[in-house]
Amino acid sequence: MIKNTQKWLFSILLLANFFFFTSCDDEDNGSNYQPNYAATIDATNLPSANKPMTMFEDTESSSKMYDNNDRWFRVNEPLQVIQKGKDSVQISLYSPVGLTDVKIYAKLPNYNKRFVIYTFSKIPAFHRSFHQIPLTAGKNDYLSETGEPVTIDKIEGFSSGGIEFSVESSDPLFVKFKKIKSSRLVKFSDSYHLNNPADDPNKYLPMNPVLAKEAITMIINFSYAISHPLYYDTFMNFDRYKKEQAATAGTAINGALNWHGNAEDVDGVYDYLTKTQIEQAYTTYIDKRQLNMAMVGGGSAWGGGALASQWESGYVTGHWKGEMSVWSHEYSHHSGYSHSSNLANSGEGGGQQEMLTHFYKYLIYLNDLPFTDPEILKTYTKTNYLTGTYKKPVFTIDQKNPFLLKYKGEGKWN
Numbered sequence: 001m002i003k004n005t006q007k008w009l010f011s012i013l014l015l016a017n018f019f020f021f022t023s024c025d026d027e028d029n030g031s032n033y034q035p036n037y038a039a040t041i042d043a044t045n046l047p048s049a050n051k052p053m054t055m056f057e058d059t060e061s062s063s064k065m066y067d068n069n070d071r072w073f074r075v076n077e078p079l080q081v082i083q084k085g086k087d088s089v090q091i092s093l094y095s096p097v098g099l100t101d102v103k104i105y106a107k108l109p110n111y112n113k114r115f116v117i118y119t120f121s122k123i124p125a126f127h128r129s130f131h132q133i134p135l136t137a138g139k140n141d142y143l144s145e146t147g148e149p150v151t152i153d154k155i156e157g158f159s160s161g162g163i164e165f166s167v168e169s170s171d172p173l174f175v176k177f178k179k180i181k182s183s184r185l186v187k188f189s190d191s192y193h194l195n196n197p198a199d200d201p202n203k204y205l206p207m208n209p210v211l212a213k214e215a216i217t218m219i220i221n222f223s224y225a226i227s228h229p230l231y232y233d234t235f236m237n238f239d240r241y242k243k244e245q246a247a248t249a250g251t252a253i254n255g256a257l258n259w260h261g262n263a264e265d266v267d268g269v270y271d272y273l274t275k276t277q278i279e280q281a282y283t284t285y286i287d288k289r290q291l292n293m294a295m296v297g298g299g300s301a302w303g304g305g306a307l308a309s310q311w312e313s314g315y316v317t318g319h320w321k322g323e324m325s326v327w328s329h330e331y332s333h334h335s336g337y338s339h340s341s342n343l344a345n346s347g348e349g350g351g352q353q354e355m356l357t358h359f360y361k362y363l364i365y366l367n368d369l370p371f372t373d374p375e376i377l378k379t380y381t382k383t384n385y386l387t388g389t390y391k392k393p394v395f396t397i398d399q400k401n402p403f404l405l406k407y408k409g410e411g412k413w414n
């Protein structure tokens with residue numbers, strides 16, 4: 001590291017800002033320059049100046065989770081870094097399990113390397129805190145992404161977007177987060193239950209932070225599942241999956257031979273999707289659209305537009321057991337598919353709803369989801385916050401699960 005600093009003699013005047021990147025060999029210390037990096041931060045033990053807090057505490061007011069300006073995240077960025085004002089960032093972890101060994105990088109427009117601005121030894125579950133951007137505090141040394149030190153003069157402040165943040169971590173949980181291809185924007189909206197129709201006041205029910213934590217856990221797992229290479233392969237070759245299922249059962253193929261769209265079926269004639277349309281359908285599942293996660297209490301779950309919903313039991317115990325059928329159905333409505341498409345419909349030998357559920361259970365069986373232990377939240381014990389009563393969810397897999405039969409314990413995403 002030190003020997004590289006000699007080659008690092010450069011100073012770049014950045015456009016609007018009068019500051020310099022400098023090499024690390026200031027006058028008299030030559031190649032012996034010892035960079036002085038900022039200390040590692042333990043976010044479980046921060047001073048009050050950082051305003052540390054835990055989001056979605058059981059006792060927190062539901063008005064916080066329904067504040068869409070304050071609480072939102074993208075499923076592929078559960079650790080969120082947002083600039084606040086000219087000189088600070090807000091760090092939020094939307095995860096029921098904390099992270100270790102996290103490096104947060106900054107990237108400036110006129111310098112081609114990212115460099116570390118914070119190193120965290122620990123960030124606890126659902127943590128939020130605020131931190132001054134060290135560039136605005138004074139002249140400091142930083143570790144660049146290629147391992148050399150770089151010294152940067154004080155910068156008074158940053159306009160919005162003037163600095164880009166990114167996250168790296170060796171934590172195995174973070175490695176799973178990094179694989180998520182979906183970029184859905186998750187929010188909770190109180191508009192559904194506040195606008196309940198007079199004929200069904202239970203159509204939607206208000207959620208609370210206890211349920212929100214389960215919803216966040218589930219949507220990260222679900223987003224990982226639909227990003228999985230085995231899911232992509234099955235989705236793109238759904239005709240093969242249907243053939244194999246029929247062969248295993250020793251029957252003819254039941255219903256449609258492949259994915260088909262929203263046009264009404266007429267006497268077994270389907271509007272089959274082309275390979276290009278199937279690829280587009282996959283892209284639709286993982287694009288960046290907004291997803292409002294809600295809860296129902298009436299006769300049906302609902303999905304469409306930003307909305308996807310399910311019952312309390314789905315959030316509290318169902319997803320831990322891989323019971324993702326309802327969620328998958330509503331998520332498909334939210335992604336634009338109607339009951340006449342087997343991307344939503346479960347009839348005629350099953351479509352997405354059935355395949356995804358088998359696949360999700362196989363991932364739990366492989367322990368190949370970010371979260372597979374209901375004890376991390378223990379929501380089923382939190383009777384004060386729940387309408388129903390629940391037992392600890394216990395996962396079992398059907399020995400006739402088509403993914404288990406085909407892959408026999410192989411296929412984990414390495």
Ligand SMILES: [Zn+2]
Nearest residue numbers: 329333339344
């Ligand atoms: Zn439906």
